[in-house]
Amino acid sequence: MLQAEIKSLFKEDISILIKIPNSSKHYLCDCGEASLLTVKEVQSVSAVFISHTHIDHFSNFDGIFRHQIGSGEKVVICGPKNIHQQIESRLKSYTWNLIDENTIEYEIREIVSEEEINIYKIRPPLWNLELIKTQDFLFEDEYVNVDFAILDHKTHSIAYLFKEKDSVSFNENGSEFKKGKWISELKSAFEKNEEGKQIEIEGIVYEASELFHLLTRNEGYKLGVIMDHAAEEGNYEKIKTVFGNADMVYIETFYKDEDREFAIMNHHSFASASGKIMKECKVKEAVPVHFSRRYTESDRLEIETAFYKAFRED
Known part of the structure; x- marks a missing residue:
């Protein structure tokens, strides 16, 4: 069964590690601060899944590849439209005169639409992008298939569903x-x-x-990660299509119910809204994550209480 671990402390930016039982292979969802993420775990990450590139979801990307350089492995990076250009810019901002081309390879999968995934290759020391192909599926390996939904957060925000092979x-x-x-x-x-x-x-x-x-x-275990999204019907229809009957979903719950005006203004979700859509999806278990830094620990408990009330009420 797939196992997910939140690697960010409260008031840190979100990062979730997904582990495969009896395997050294890991997947990383978003690259926020992650005090609990070890170097060994980073070096075991074979694929990174970026929801969107707001700073709180992407700021630690440099710290991730810092510990992957030298592995000689190919690491897949999946993300929204233009993710390839943003990664290229990050990589080219450093000096790489002591690194050869066999140190690492990144395969970037840009999600243009539900049917169009552009595949790019990028390697040191020049880090020049090379478009390899376009395909109609995101990710599959010997352990999982990964489906996704493109949600609105006033930018594309990708929600991912990891389905263990049957x-x-x-x-x-x-x-x-x-x-x-x-x-x-x-x-x-x-x-x-x-x-x-x-x-x-x-x-x-x-x-x-x-x-x-x-x-x-x-049937394989289904684990979802839904990050920033506006609490509106268009997003909910997409979420229900992809995440219906999932076993476990981690979902953004940025605001308290009393602050739903801020949620609307900033295209985020709030406690009862996230709980309600998880109930409508009939997921077996759901976990609220990614809270505004404005909140205290007692605020967090209030968010969780409202979330689970909406998720579990008959």
């Missing part, structure tokens, strides 16, 4: 056969929908479809 389990109690390599062959046939594939068990050949009843598909 797994297939073998019903040992429902089988009269001895265990063997045939189980992995059957799982492979099931995943590839190869109903006619021949599976030999104890000297007898079966078609895979005859044995599919011994398997169960387990």
Whole structure:
């Protein structure tokens, strides 16, 4: 199951680390201050997901790549329109005369629209952007698929949904056969929908479809991160489309209900609004995050109380 950890302390700018169980691979959502983020964790980040480039979500990007330089790895960076130009500018603002081109490679995925993702490559020491291709999906690796929604925050703000790959389990109690390599062959046939594939068990050949009843598909865990967005219906329709029935969602809850006028003015959400949309999405668990620095700890408790009341009330 995917695990998320908030790496920012209260009154620090937001940064959330997503970990894959039994793997050293991590994903990082936003690059605000992150006092709890270790160098080892940064060096294990294989992909960075930027919601938008307001300073409180992007200011620590330099600190992140500071600890990635020298890894020799390719790191994927996903973000809103023009993210490639902003990263290029950040990288070119430093002197790199002691760094060679094999030190690191960034693959930048610019989200232009729901169907248009531009892929760029950028490497030291010159950090010149190279457009590689355009594709219609954002991110997939051996562990997750990542879907997204483009929300309005008076700029594009990308909300991300990480969906763990489905797994297939073998019903040992429902089988009269001895265990063997045939189980992995059957799982492979099931995943590839190869109903006619021949599976030999104890000297007898079966078609895979005859044995599919011994398997169960387990839907992957769905974890969402929704950052800054205006509390308005257009955003909510997009959120419901992507995040419906998610297992866990971390959602921006910048203002108290009594300060909703500031929320409207600054295109942010507020406590009960964030809780209500999570309820409408029928998510299993939801966590309010990213509060205004104006608030005290008691204000934070007030926000959380209003959020969970809206999220859980019948």
